[in-house]
Amino acid sequence: MGQRDEHERFDRKIEAMGVRIKDANTVKVRDDVFDEVTLLALYKLVQKKLITVIGGPISTGKEANVFYGERDGQGLAIKIYRIQTANFKAMNEYLAGDRRFSSVRGTRKGLIFAWTKKEFSNLARAHEAEIPAPEPLAFDRNILLMEFLGRDEVPYPQIRNAEVEDYGKVYREILGYVEKLYREARLVHADLSEYNILYHEKPYLIDMGQAVTLDHPRASVFLVRDIKNLNRYFSRYCDVVDEEEIIGTLVGTGRREP
Ligand SMILES: Nc1ncnc2c1ncn2[C@@H]1O[C@H](COP(=O)(O)OP(=O)(O)O)[C@@H](O)[C@H]1O
């Protein structure tokens, strides 16, 4: 079947599901993202009425694409992990050491599905600990649905592009999130940076696919890297707390709990 036919078939299928496609028709994006497996996952989510509108692309990252969507007028972020082009060797390191997913073996597809589930589960734990982060709504295969953080279909900016009035305050807020993530959600983000923090009135943590439980053999290495990243960025704008002091407080020496 030619590509043109393939695309028409794709559009017909999607339309038959009763989903409106808003300018998601960049051919390149479609080829990479919407393979058969992804389409099937999308159908399922639509059939379950978890998606009623698929909007335009918000982001094309190394592993995933994010699209805007809606469920009954409510904004959604639809994150689709690419099966063909994701860097699954790098992903494996974060999966294998995490007890929740250590039994995942084998195919590229299986790994990506596990990864998607892992991000869902990490977001759920963060949300439960009341850390500002997108609420996870559903997942199927390589697609994750979550609360859209933004307004009028425009996502809140990454903190590196946001206008922040009081950097000291925001820095302390984020440290608080990292602490809560560690103590309550029992997770280390493991990719904390000015790219994975959105900002609107307060900071929000996003992108938790790689976050690991504390029993991961490299959890503390990831924690140190996260804090270093945070300090590297914020030290341009405000005073930062000494890295060792932060770690010390977190991992127990100066544990201040009832
Ligand atoms: N829940 C969300 N609400 C709004 N925008 C989002 C959401 N999740 C992701 N985005 C947008 O997509 C971009 C990439 O998302 P991210 O989860 O960081 O994926 P990647 O793994 O590609 O870095 C973010 O910087 C943000 O602009």
Ligand SMILES: [Mg+2]
């Ligand atoms: Mg990211």
